[in-house]
Amino acid sequence: MQTQYRYKFAALFSAAALVVFSLAVLRPRVQAAPPSGGGISGTIKLDGTPPHQKPIDMSKEPSCAAEHKDKPITTEGVVVGASGGLANVVLYISQGLNGSETATVPPEVASITQKGCQYLPHVVVLDAGQHMKVVNSDQTSHNIHPQPTKNPEWNKSQPQGAPAFDVTWANEEVAVPVKCNIHPWMHGYVAVVKGPYAISDDTGSYSLNVPPGAYTITAWQETYGSQTQNVTVSAGKPATANFTFKAK
Amino acid sequence: MNGLRRGRGSVDRDILGTLDRESVMGKAFAVILVVVALLSAVPVVLHTWTQPVDISTHGHLIDDQMADTMIEAGCAFLAAQILLGILVWKFSNRGPDAKITSFPGGARGLVIAAFVFVGTEVLALGILGQKAWAQIYFTAPAANALPIQVQAGQFAFYFRYPGPDGTFGPTYPAKIDEGNQNFFGLDPDHDAASKDDVVAAELAVPVNREVHLFLHAKDVGHSFYVRELRIQQDFVPGLDLSLHFTATRVGRYEIVCTQLCGLGHYNMKAYLEVMAQDDFDKWMKQEVAMQ
Numbered sequence: 001m002q003t004q005y006r007y008k009f010a011a012l013f014s015a016a017a018l019v020v021f022s023l024a025v026l027r028p029r030v031q032a033a034p035p036s037g038g039g040i041s042g043t044i045k046l047d048g049t050p051p052h053q054k055p056i057d058m059s060k061e062p063s064c065a066a067e068h069k070d071k072p073i074t075t076e077g078v079v080v081g082a083s084g085g086l087a088n089v090v091l092y093i094s095q096g097l098n099g100s101e102t103a104t105v106p107p108e109v110a111s112i113t114q115k116g117c118q119y120l121p122h123v124v125v126l127d128a129g130q131h132m133k134v135v136n137s138d139q140t141s142h143n144i145h146p147q148p149t150k151n152p153e154w155n156k157s158q159p160q161g162a163p164a165f166d167v168t169w170a171n172e173e174v175a176v177p178v179k180c181n182i183h184p185w186m187h188g189y190v191a192v193v194k195g196p197y198a199i200s201d202d203t204g205s206y207s208l209n210v211p212p213g214a215y216t217i218t219a220w221q222e223t224y225g226s227q228t229q230n231v232t233v234s235a236g237k238p239a240t241a242n243f244t245f246k247a248k
Numbered sequence: 249m250n251g252l253r254r255g256r257g258s259v260d261r262d263i264l265g266t267l268d269r270e271s272v273m274g275k276a277f278a279v280i281l282v283v284v285a286l287l288s289a290v291p292v293v294l295h296t297w298t299q300p301v302d303i304s305t306h307g308h309l310i311d312d313q314m315a316d317t318m319i320e321a322g323c324a325f326l327a328a329q330i331l332l333g334i335l336v337w338k339f340s341n342r343g344p345d346a347k348i349t350s351f352p353g354g355a356r357g358l359v360i361a362a363f364v365f366v367g368t369e370v371l372a373l374g375i376l377g378q379k380a381w382a383q384i385y386f387t388a389p390a391a392n393a394l395p396i397q398v399q400a401g402q403f404a405f406y407f408r409y410p411g412p413d414g415t416f417g418p419t420y421p422a423k424i425d426e427g428n429q430n431f432f433g434l435d436p437d438h439d440a441a442s443k444d445d446v447v448a449a450e451l452a453v454p455v456n457r458e459v460h461l462f463l464h465a466k467d468v469g470h471s472f473y474v475r476e477l478r479i480q481q482d483f484v485p486g487l488d489l490s491l492h493f494t495a496t497r498v499g500r501y502e503i504v505c506t507q508l509c510g511l512g513h514y515n516m517k518a519y520l521e522v523m524a525q526d527d528f529d530k531w532m533k534q535e536v537a538m539q
Contacts, residue, residue, distance in 0.1 A: 187427025
């Protein structure tokens with residue numbers, strides 16, 4: 001080819017390559033941006049008297065017993081706030097999400113902390129594939145032992161002062177009970193879901209971020225089990241889904 | 249010293265002997281041996297390190313047996329070491345061609361003598377000591393002893409009191425739910441006897457009242473050891489074991505697990521609280537409110 005045509009060819013080819021490359025690289029990033037508008041929120045309530053929660057005696061572990069001497073702690077099977085709101089309820093979308101939405105894993109790292117010989121928070125919710133760190137803040141060793149049925153079972157010791165370690169969960173499971181092999185009274189849950197999730201606070205309130213669409217939302221509580229509702233979210237118009245669990 | 253060295257095979261063998269190196273080493277060894285043996289007996293004789301306080305009615309039997317053993321074995325030990333020292337000193341300068349003197353009776357005589365002497369000593373300790381063991385295990389508890397069930401599981405002890413009805417309710421291993429504080433697997437909704445059972449994480453007993461413990465293991469082998477009570481009993485999985493004692497002094501004492509049971513064994517303990525009867529009644533009321 002003659003020199004002037006070579007230069008023209010190179011310029012056109014570069015421009016074309018640049019356009020194609022940009023489209024290929026930028027497209028998934030545009031898709032990964034969080035959806036604007038829409039969401040589900042609501043309140044979870046308990047109808048009736050909650051069952052009596054038993055006080056926990058930690059005299060076997062004096063360093064932990066000392067942390068609770070002013071405020072005795074109890075089991076947390078049912079935690080009800082002042083206005084009847086049910087806390088620690090896990091909310092997630094069980095139907096209606098498409099493939100890319102269920103595959104999106106948030107970059108935030110969830111965490112479960114062993115403090116005062118308790119698991120804080122009592123219920124952790126995260127996505128399959130999302131990272132979770134396990135922390136020991138106590139003056140004693142712990143051995144965290146989740147007991148899943150759909151994920152591989154494991155347990156790991158953390159002596160006092162040991163660094164936090166990282167875990168991920170491969171499969172959805174609502175929920176994995178967690179115990180400590182050294183302190184029998186310690187009890188918690190890890191709920192592994194796909195897609196957006198939330199957990200109700202002391203007042204029983206929650207909110208979930210979902211793109212517009214028709215969904216089935218599930219609420220799970222450790223003593224009372226699951227309930228579902230069908231919700232439709234329109235663009236710019238958040239939906240409400242309230243749940244009421246009945247005390248037996 | 250080298251200048252005074254005499255040749256081997258010399259006939260002179262008075263007690264101070266030649267001053268060659270082997271003789272000096274032998275004598276030095278004999279002296280050090282006896283000194284160390286005597287020094288080791290000093291802390292025992294002076295009671296430098298004392299036993300923990302004895303708070304039980306049967307503890308003195310065990311302490312007496314311990315003292316008897318120390319005296320018998322200690323005397324035998326010192327006698328043996330001093331005899332060894334004397335013999336090493338006496339024969340420290342024996343040459344290589346010296347005649348070896350036999351023990352009267354020869355090797356067979358020596359073995360029989362050791363057998364008889366050591367055997368008598370051990371048998372004596374056993375016969376004299378069986379009273380201590382029999383008092384604890386071969387006597388039945390009093391009819392009005394306070395029954396308390398003890399469950400050892402990885403890695404905590406839990407205690408169950410039968411409540412006013414005096415009966416322990418049935419337990420179901422499948423119903424054990426430690427996260428919800430059901431350590432024994434009780435079903436109070438369906439079993440009337442379980443409704444008044446009191447489960448606690450510490451062993452509270454009234455002072456000067458006989459206590460009857462029923463021990464069982466939830467999973468693997470453990471052991472119940474309270475040194476002040478002079479009680480140590482293994483939990484054997486599958487067995488229900490019985491133990492009784494009377495505590496004579498108010499206080500808080502450690503119950504430690506003394507049978508390796510897993511990675512939390514180092515941390516496995518509970519507390520024995522010996523209280524006056526009034527305090528015990530108050531404690532029981534508090535525990536009932538917490539069930």
